[in-house]
Amino acid sequence: MELEVAVGEALSNVNRHAYNRAAGAVKIQVDQTESNVMITVSDEGRATIPPAVPKTLPTAMLIGGRGLYLMRRLVDDVTISVNSTGHGLVVHLSRRILA
Numbered sequence: 001m002e003l004e005v006a007v008g009e010a011l012s013n014v015n016r017h018a019y020n021r022a023a024g025a026v027k028i029q030v031d032q033t034e035s036n037v038m039i040t041v042s043d044e045g046r047a048t049i050p051p052a053v054p055k056t057l058p059t060a061m062l063i064g065g066r067g068l069y070l071m072r073r074l075v076d077d078v079t080i081s082v083n084s085t086g087h088g089l090v091v092h093l094s095r096r097i098l099a
Contacts, residue, residue, distance in 0.1 A: 002074040003037060003095045009067040010041040010091045018045025018088065036076075037095050044088040050080040 007028070014026050029040040054069045071078050077094040 003039065003093065006071045006074040006078075006093050006095075007039055007041065009071050010093065013067055013091075014041065014043045014045065014089075018043040018047065032097075035097055037097060039093045040090060041093070042083055042088065042090040044083070044085065046087060047089050048082060048087050050082055050089055053078050053080060 011026065011028075014024070015021055018024055018026075025044045027040075027042045029042075031038045031040075051068060053072050055072070057069050058066055068078070068080075071091075071093065075093045075095045077092070079092045081090050081092075082088070083090045
């Protein structure tokens with residue numbers, strides 16, 4: 001359930017930030033090993049610098065950042081990078097599978 005919410009937040013960020021709430025390309029890749037699920041969400045939006053994932057909840061005075069914080073809290077690892085074209089972001093979410 002936590003992974004689903006984190007992916008939903010990543011997709012919401014693509015819609016809001018990458019394409020300014022307009023249509024745009026998004027790719028989702030799911031990989032699983034015996035102990036982990038890794039989901040990659042990538043876009044071709046305008047970003048050329050990945051945002052920092054906050055370690056603490058942003059203050060109410062700040063606009064944004066709560067979704068990234070939420071993703072960090074829901075999965076074991078979040079990394080964000082610029083895609084290979086130099087614009088658009090790639091979000092990697094990883095969560096251990098409990099046996």
